[in-house]
Amino acid sequence: MGIFQTLFEHKKLIYRKKDKHTFKAIKSLLKESGIKGISSGHYQQEEVIPGVGASHLDPRNMGPNGRIDRDIYYIKVPVSYYDTACNIIRQHGIKAEVLSNEDLMQSAATKARAKISEINQQF
Numbered sequence: 001m002g003i004f005q006t007l008f009e010h011k012k013l014i015y016r017k018k019d020k021h022t023f024k025a026i027k028s029l030l031k032e033s034g035i036k037g038i039s040s041g042h043y044q045q046e047e048v049i050p051g052v053g054a055s056h057l058d059p060r061n062m063g064p065n066g067r068i069d070r071d072i073y074y075i076k077v078p079v080s081y082y083d084t085a086c087n088i089i090r091q092h093g094i095k096a097e098v099l100s101n102e103d104l105m106q107s108a109a110t111k112a113r114a115k116i117s118e119i120n121q122q123f
Contacts, residue, residue, distance in 0.1 A: 011039055011076035014085055015096045018045070018104065023073035026089055026096055030077065033088050037078045042071040045104060072104055 027040050077085045089096045
């Protein structure tokens, strides 16, 4: 397959989640295996309202550990390599998830309440 064919081929989302460590692991695995045409990156989940110098001062970043990573990381692979990429990720025991926008925007408190209600329903 030529370089131009993989450049302009439709790409399918294989990973989208707020987990930088898993993102880096999957990305390096796919590159090592020789899959061409991988698109990857990250974007902010929410924007801070810009102001006079205050756009960089998010009060949630003033904790003892500095800036909190709220970025969403994604990896896309060409459709022709999708099955191969999934197999490579599974062979290494990594759980690659593609979360919906609703799941990504859900607060931690809402997620905890949902888990508690699931546990309560089991009993």
